[in-house]
Amino acid sequence: MKTSYKTALVILILTVLWMGSGLFKNSAQVSEENTSKKTQALYVPRVRVMTIGGELHTQTIRVMGRIQADQAVNIRAQVLGHVSDVVVAKGDRVKAGDVILHIDGEDRKGRLAESRARMKQREIAYEAARKLRKGGYSSQLTEAQAKADLEAAKAQVTRMKRNLDNTTVKAPLAGVIDTLPVKAGDYFDKAGGLIGRIVDLTKMVAMGQVAERNIQDIALGKAAMVRLPDDRELTGTVSYISSVSNALTRTFDVEVTLDITDESVREGITAEIQLPMKTLFSHRITPALLTLDSEGNVGVKTVSANNIVEFYPVKVVSDTIDGMWLSGLPASITVISVGQDFVSVGQTVDPVEGNLKSMISQPRQGN
Structure with a gap:
């Protein structure tokens, strides 16, 4: 009985101590939480x-595009014949009217002289018919026929002179000879044969495509900016907006004419085009x-x-x-x-x- 009493007493003491320690711990936690809340209430970050x-x-909207010459023409032969002399070389800079090459025109000189002689003869015949008609010795039909023959002879002279002039091929505009595949001795067997290409590098445009959802916000005459691969930035003006979209990409072609007067920009290079849209x-x-x-x-x-x-x-x-x-x-x-x-x-x-x-x-x- 004595041992049981001692065991019960130990359990009672431990229980009291456990309950007392729990009460103290809860009081500390409550105090700490109250302090934290008070600090947070006073804290302003x-x-x-x-x-x-x-x-x-x-x-603005950015589109990728490329630089293209606004004025570039393919020069083609207008007459048949052998190339007798090429005056310029690829890469040369020419002015409008400069000679590019010559096509042999000796036979055309002879035909022009023959046409002029025929025209002179027709002038004499018409003058005689006119006088006879005035004097009553010839009919009106004879005079009319003589006049028609004279006009035909004049037209023939004009054609022969134009053909002879076309044997000297000249630059239609100022620019750079971009391509020139012909050489002396080549033969043009038909009109329209390619002689070369001239590019005016002082008039350049940046060409890009704009998505259909943005095209309504692009307007002609607005200032735009173009950035080149070497980080140069050029100003320009929106000069063309396509009215019909590309059937495959559903985009519209847009061109920006660059504000340049020299030949510092090359044709064909990539360009980032910044186009103005809404003002907000x-x-x-x-x-x-x-x-x-x-x-x-x-x-x-x-x-x-x-x-x-x-x-x-x-x-x-x-x-x-x-x-x-x-x-x-x-x-x-x-x-x-x-x-x-x-x-x-x-x-x-x-x-x-x-x-x-x-x-x-x-x-x-x-x-």
Whole structure:
């Protein structure tokens, strides 16, 4: 009985100690939680802010294209014959009217002389018929026939002279001889044979294709920008918009005439064309200021006049090297530039405009 009494006494003592320790622990936890809540109530996070005002900004679209000469012509032979002399070489720069080559024209000189002699004879015959008709010694039909013969002879002289002139091939415009596949001794067996190609490199256009969903926002006469592979940026004007889309790609051809007067741009190179579209009221910010709300919408966090965090969803108008342009914001906003990912919408914050050192969050004691 004595052993049972001792066992019961030990169990009683342990039970009392366990209950006492639990009560003390719960009291400590409650005290700690109350202190934490009080600290949180007094803590106002500090964030860095900047005020940004909106302005009118023209939205742009970028398309890839290529540079092409606005004026380039294929020179073709107008007469048959052997090439007697090639005056220029491929790559030469020529002016309008400069001689490109000669085609043998000796036989044409003889035929021109023969045609002129025939015309002279017809002039004499017509004059005689006219006088006889006036004197009543010839009929009106005879005079009319003589006049028709004279006109035919004049037309023949004109054709022969034009054929002789065409044996000297001249440049129709100023530019560079891009191709010249002929050489002395070659024979043109039919009219229209290719002689070469001249390109005017002082009048260049950038050609690109615009998707059908954007074509209505492109307008003739608007200023555009073209970036070349060597990072040169050229200005230009939208000079052509196709009225019919490509049946396969559903895109429309657009041309931008470049503002150049020299030969610094080569034909055929790739170009990035930036075309102006709508003009919208928007804000320019750095992409680092963008954040997401709880539903995954892209936007920016701002601070209200009462220092309450707000969130505005935005739409990207354009993305440039100078910053990102956004629509959907009030005229002027106080945007959180540092700390936006550590505060929540509806939370009170301490907005500060200053350097990075001032952005260290510190608790602020309330009254």
